[in-house]
Amino acid sequence: MSATISTTAFPDSKKHYEILDALRGVAAIMVVIFHVFETHNTSRFDQIMNHGYLAVDFFFLLSGFVIGYAYDDRWGKMSLKQFFTRRLIRLHPMIIMGMIVGAVLYYFQVSELWPIIGQTPVWKMLLVMLFGFTLLPLTPSMEIRGWTEMHPLDGPAWSLFYEYIGNILYAVFVRKFSNVALSILVFVTGIALIHFLVTGPNGDVIGGWSLTPTQVHIGFLRLLFPFFGGLLLSRITKPTQINQAFLWCSLLVILSLSIPRIGDDTTAWMNGIYESIIIIVVFPAIVYMGASGTLEGKTAKGLGKFLGDISYPIYITHYPIIYTYTAWVKDNKVSLSEAWPYGLLVVISSILLAYICLKFYDIPVRKWLTDRHIYAKK
Secondary structure, eight states: OOOOOOSSSOOOSSOOOHHHHHHHHHHHHHHHHHHHHHTTOSSTTSOSSTTGGGHHHHHHHHHHHHHHHHHTTOTTTOOHHHHHHHHHHHHHHHHHHHHHHHHHHGGGGOSSSOGGGGGOOHHHHHHHHHHHHTTOOOOGGGOSSSSOOSSTTSTTHHHHHHHHHHHHHHHHTGGGOOHHHHHHHHHHHHHHHHHHHHHSSSSSOOOOOSSSHHHHHHHHHHHHHHHHHHHHHHHHOOOOOOTTHHHHHHHHHHHHHHOOOOSOTTOHHHHHHHHHHIIIIIHHHHHHHHHTOOOOSHHHHHHHHHHHHHHHHHHHHSHHHHHHHHHHHHHHTOOHHHHHHHHHHHHHHHHHHHHHHIIIIIHHHHHHHHHHHTGGGO
């Protein structure tokens, strides 16, 4: 049996939250812009559009909400294997593509910032790429860039590693939790997140991309509250009808990710309070509002579909371009005022690359896998 596959999800009889898909696209583009600005900063205190990294926490919340909505009532008819098959088909093809893009651009990133690149043999880079296809994290000793990333060819893949962990925890354990038990889990992980943000040395959730104890701790803190908070939100709320929801939600996402750093190195707790409010209060409110609205009109629906379609591809493929841009900026001491046309080109190129990968790779591959592993068994 064959069917037309959605570009954002599997065919489904349930209502599709088109605004939530579109908001994922808004946040993904904000991540690219954030990374362009990040190239030019000297510390976490002077960056324009300072909180773009919180998009990852927003993605985790969205994932928990959508997975709860899509799968919570299916477990009597769906096995663990079927769940994991669906999730792998949805996520893994673009993980492989992200690693390939990272490998293609790797040697264009030789610079004073990453001298190890010029010393890395091709066989080792290819081995890292093949290992990256599995999404298993590299230890710092196997790193080939110098930033101790678990995925040095495609840095943002660290968050997909934790996304997979969230999916496994949900399918094996948490889906069986009552709402009371789930509420307790969300409360405890929320308190842990607030404690880290307010009492920690940096007052932010930056981190999670390395396989060191500190980074793994941050990675789990960033995953657990948003992901299972989103799951709880899907269970206990009933969307209403909010007019202009996409407009207001988009503005809230952009504003939340753009606010300058609050306080300085002696008042890190102030920024910690801000991020706690955004993750625990504002992001759930945005998801609820987005689920309560619809896109009206052909133009709005077309824009929303486009943003939703490219959201995941742009997130998982843009960073190799950022690496290359960063190497050029650092080696040539290019200021933001001089580099902004090239930074804009990076954003446009990232969107174009994402669209090409979507149309000519992700959709055909997922359709083939879906026909082969899901519909063929019906």
